[in-house]
Amino acid sequence: MSKxxxxxxxxxxxxxxGDTEPRFILDYAKAMTEYFDVHVLVPMAPxxxxxxxxxxxxxxRFHYFPIHKWETLCYPGAIVPRxxxxxxxxxxVPFLLFSMKHALKDYSxxxxxxxxxxxxxxxxxxxxxxxxxxxxxxxxxxxxSLNIEPFKSMKRKTLKNAKWITTVSGTLEGYIQKMYPNTKxxxxxxxxxxxAFDEKRRIENYFEQGDKKAILFVGRLAxxxxxxxxxxxxxxxxxxILYIVGKGxxxxxxxxxARGLGEKIVFLGAKTHKExxxxxxxxxxxxxxxxxxxxxxxxxxxxxxxxxMASGVPVVASRxxxxxxxxxxxxxxxxxxxxxxxxxxxxxxKVLSDDVLRAKLIENGKKTxxxxxxxxxxxxxxxxxxxxx
Numbered sequence: 001m002s003k004x005x006x007x008x009x010x011x012x013x014x015x016x017x018g019d020t021e022p023r024f025i026l027d028y029a030k031a032m033t034e035y036f037d038v039h040v041l042v043p044m045a046p047x048x049x050x051x052x053x054x055x056x057x058x059x060x061r062f063h064y065f066p067i068h069k070w071e072t073l074c075y076p077g078a079i080v081p082r083x084x085x086x087x088x089x090x091x092x093v094p095f096l097l098f099s100m101k102h103a104l105k106d107y108s109x110x111x112x113x114x115x116x117x118x119x120x121x122x123x124x125x126x127x128x129x130x131x132x133x134x135x136x137x138x139x140x141x142x143x144x145s146l147n148i149e150p151f152k153s154m155k156r157k158t159l160k161n162a163k164w165i166t167t168v169s170g171t172l173e174g175y176i177q178k179m180y181p182n183t184k185x186x187x188x189x190x191x192x193x194x195x196a197f198d199e200k201r202r203i204e205n206y207f208e209q210g211d212k213k214a215i216l217f218v219g220r221l222a223x224x225x226x227x228x229x230x231x232x233x234x235x236x237x238x239x240x241i242l243y244i245v246g247k248g249x250x251x252x253x254x255x256x257x258a259r260g261l262g263e264k265i266v267f268l269g270a271k272t273h274k275e276x277x278x279x280x281x282x283x284x285x286x287x288x289x290x291x292x293x294x295x296x297x298x299x300x301x302x303x304x305x306x307x308x309m310a311s312g313v314p315v316v317a318s319r320x321x322x323x324x325x326x327x328x329x330x331x332x333x334x335x336x337x338x339x340x341x342x343x344x345x346x347x348x349x350k351v352l353s354d355d356v357l358r359a360k361l362i363e364n365g366k367k368t369x370x371x372x373x374x375x376x377x378x379x380x381x382x383x384x385x386x387x388x389x
Contacts, residue, residue: 002037004037004112005036005037005112006114007115008028008032008041008114009115009116009117009122010025010040011042011074011078011079011121011122012074013025013059016047016049018273018274019272019273020247020273021075021076023273024191024303025040025042027191027193027374028374028378030056030374031191031374031377032378032382034382035378035382035386036385037058038058039057039060039111040058040059040060041061042060043061043071043074043075044063044068045072045074046069048061062100064095064098065092070092073089073093076247077247077249081249085249100121101125101129108131113132113135113163113385113388114134114135115134115135115137115385116137117136117137119136119142119143120146120155123142123158124158127154127161133388134163135164135166135384135385136158136159137167138165138168138300139168139190140172140299140301140322141293141297141300143167143172143175144172144296144297144321145293145295145296159176163388164185164387165184166384167188167300169321169324170322170325171321171325173185173187186380186384189301189372190301191306191375191376192369192372194310194369194370196273197311198277198281198310199281199312199313201277201281202281202282202311203278207282212239214282214284215283215348216243216313217242217243217245217246217286217287217288218245218246218276219246220248221244221247221251223291223294224293224299225248225289225290228257229340229344230242230289231257231258233341234264235264235345236346237349238349240264241265242265243268244265244268245270245279254267280307280310280313281311281312281313283308285315285316285351286313287315288302288304288316288317288318288323289318291338299320299321299322299323300321301322301323301326302322302323302326305317306326306372309332309369310369310370312362312366314334314358314362315334315361315365316333316344317334317335318335318338319335319337319338323335328364331360332361332364332367334347
């Protein structure tokens with residue numbers, strides 16, 4: 001019997017093989033090919049292909065501006081940071097929404113159901129197309145921010161018309177239930193390709209740090225990630241170097257802050273997904289100092305934490321957003337209060353000095369990563385999507 005056709009939509013996706021853009025939508029789509037004939041629809045980017053087979057997934061990219069070299073709203077990074085970087089990009093938003101809606105109409109006629117990632121803009125656009133059933137996943141800022149009119153009403157309509165809603169954390173599910181009570185929701189985190197991450201990939205002295213310990217951050221250089229507080233905390237961590245992997249709108253500001261610490265802070269820039277497994281495994285502590293942003297945005301889940309755990313690296317993180325759904329304090333990680341520099345520094349020092357605690361965090365972290373493998377996540381999504389069909 002032929003498989004049902006599933007259309008996966010999103011706006012964060014690798015532009016080509018070896019890209020540094022987050023690939024969790026691609027990894028999810030790959031996992032779902034076991035159950036469905038999967039197609040992915042994402043915005044176009046200069047240099048990307050309109051149609052291609054990417055690791056067994058049918059990828060389709062739609063153009064949204066007549067001058068294709070100006071299609072820079074979504075990559076690299078995310079829509080809101082791209083607009084903050086260059087305000088004129090906000091003029092591309094209506095073009096993106098108009099083109100997305102038309103592309104969705106075209107592809108909706110060719111598939112059996114749709115999985116829209118992010119309530120804004122994918123979910124909102126999908127809710128206007130009533131000919132095809134869809135589920136929607138809230139990832140973070142699309143749930144916690146922009147909860148004013150007219151966006152709030154648009155979100156409620158999206159949730160009302162969806163056959164099912166998933167969120168990547170319990171915190172986000174709470175926001176959804178307040179926005180649209182008694183709706184059908186499930187908490188399913190974005191999974192981790194645990195086959196790609198392993199402590200055996202560790203390379204001693206990978207960062208050429210000598211006898212110093214390697215503290216690692218991986219992620220967008222954005223307000224919600226709380227990186228300034230980690231940089232400040234490094235003043236109280238001896239014999240260690242912080243390696244920051246990623247790009248974003250705060251890069252210049254963070255580099256300026258880091259100058260006062262000399263060689264204790266190293267910016268490595270964006271890295272490909274092929275490079276990341278060795279980087280994770282070669283670190284001594286991974287830190288995710290996320291905060292609540294000024295616009296109310298919170299960390300949706302923190303997939304990098306799962307990747308670090310799968311790599312056999314102990315984790316220190318903020319008690320913020322969906323992170324609390326991953327970390328059980330002093331069991332599989334250490335939790336600190338948001339923006340608390342003293343707590344962050346103390347937690348890093350504790351992990352570095354307490355071998356028994358460190359071993360415990362690593363062992364339990366691996367178990368947490370295994371529970372969030374794409375094999376398990378795919379099964380859970382298949383149950384929901386099959387019921388929708």
